[in-house]
Amino acid sequence: MGATRAHGKNRTFPSSGFQLSQASCLAPYPQQTRFMTQPELLQPTLSTSSALSKFFPEGYYPPHTPQMDRLMAELRVIAANPVVEAAYNDAIAHLDPFVMELGTQQENPWTGTSIDDFVNYFDKWFTFLPQPSSGLGFIVPLTFLYLNNPQGFYFLNKLQSKSGDATAYSAEVFNWTVRFIKERGHFMDSPESIYYLDEWLKFVGPSIKDYIVPPGGYQTFNEFFARSLNLANNPRPIADPDDDSILVASADTEINFIESNLTLKTTLPVKTREINVAELLNNSTYAKRFVGGTAVSCVLMPTNYHRYHAPVTGQLVEGMDVPGIYNGIMDGEHWFNEGNIGESDTNFSIFEDFHRAYFIIQTEKYGCVAIIPVGLNTISAIHPSVVGNASTYVQPGGTPIPVKKGQELGHFAYGGSLNILLFEPGVLGSLSVLMGQRIGSLSAPAK
Structure with missing residues (x-):
């Protein structure tokens, strides 16, 4: 021992x-x-009972808690439902046959798996302890189940079923994954996780x-x-703290432009993806302020510092937590296998439905700026901060809170995450850098 x-x-x-x-x-x-x-x-301390075992990260897996065992028993009841098994098999039948893993094309690990393998995957994932080399651990392989696969996404998030002693149809698989993520969040808050x-x-x-x-x-x-x-x-010195025209990064991130002429339902270039600004902001009355404006993606990986900050100075006029799904990035290869994370041809429409928060800052001269922290796969919680004596979650019509750029707005618990920044028309057109400063990192040309 x-x-x-x-x-x-x-x-x-x-x-x-x-x-x-x-x-x-x-x-x-x-x-x-x-x-x-x-x-x-x-x-490795692994179970060999699953066809997916070879994809489990090596390392020490603590024993389950009693609550984890209860949740796994619930999942086995759901998985025994023929309707659920049929939906799973349909998802497997429509898999992308090949995926990119560690820069090489490989057979999709879910190929040929059964509903029992799905159950065993979550059974093992419960007490997975991330290491710097495996921070995305079980997250990336799960994305291969629904990569370019609407049937896989449907199985995880939309399927209605009635299993065991249930008296009504519900999204049992989705609801179970929410309970799983919450319980795994409790585990990551426990001494065992260290x-x-x-x-x-x-x-x-x-x-x-x-x-x-x-x-x-x-x-x-x-x-x-x-x-x-x-x-x-x-x-993290704040650039020009007294110059309100200077925008600063909201977090330690990879930054990519998404689109520079937003509508409430904008079609993105290259792959004709859509991003619904109104839905991202939970139908806030401020959404229309960003029509014709600019959206910027700021992606945080598990190894990053995971608190997010105000990119501008102003009045925090609205901030809310918006419940949503936890699994479903069908363009997962773009997110997890490319150096340029979240480029403009990535499918950002999914973030309308992801668990997220949003904050809207009214600046003195530069209109409104929205910050949308999105919990990607398995983010169990998005926490607000306290400014003065007030939470940064400001209900519509609530008392605005003055914030300075660089001031903390909140933080994520363990998982992948993203900030989307929205600007009004004409406010942000480009980024300015001095000669020799870092612009970004390059990756090999697409084949």
Whole structure:
């Protein structure tokens, strides 16, 4: 099993010489907690009962909690319904036969699988512990079930069924995945989730000084994942803080333009995708302000800092949490296999239905700016921040809250995430950079 390592030992990060006391970052753990310090822990701890087992990330999988076992029993009842099994088989029959994984074309891992494999996949996923090299763990393979596959999307999110003792039809599979994501969120809020903290600290390296480390250390993975900036060290200097015409990044992201002439239902170029601004903003009365304006995507990956901030100074006039789906990026290959994440030919229409929040900031001279944090696959929670004594969720007609650019608006729990920024017409036309500054990263030409 391996002994629990002392918390007070100093460690040196490779190539940097940077030293960090583990006492400053590691929380106290129960005696039975295992660390990846023994050779046997480097071996996968996997079930071999599933056709998908070879796609499970290697590592330590803690045992299920009683609530997880209850939820898995519920899923098995749903999966035993012939209607559900038939819908699953229909989804498998319409799979994209080949997918891109790690830059190479491979057979879709869901090919030839049964409803039992689907159940086993979630059974294993429940206690998956992400490492820097496997942050998207079970997320990416699941996208291959509904990649360019309406039947797969329907099975996960729309199928109506009545299983076991149910008395009425409902979206049983979808409702179960919501309960799964919520319970997995609880797991990521538990001490068990911190197992690979050392690996994440190695990955973050010297920049750990950019963040606040709680006095007792990070006690859960989500506490580390949603870590706050240490403002005393000024880790993210705000560009021209007194110049309200300067737009700043809302998060640590990859930025891509989506469209520069929005309508309430805009057709995007290349693949004739549609993005419904009114739906993105939950039919807010402010939606019409962005007709003819610009939308920008800002994608956060699991290894990013996961708090989002005001990109402009102004009055926060509206902010809300909008429930929605958790799984369904049918252009998943664009999101997870390309360096240029979320480019303009990606299908952004799905985000009308994803769990999201939105914030609308009224600036003094530059109209309204909307920030839409979207929880992509498996984001269990989108949390508002508190400005003064008020939540950043401002109900329509509520009292506006003054915010400064760079001020925190909220944060995500573990998963993939995205910010969409909306601007009124004529407000944002281009980005300006100085010679030699980074514009972006390149990827190999599409074949």
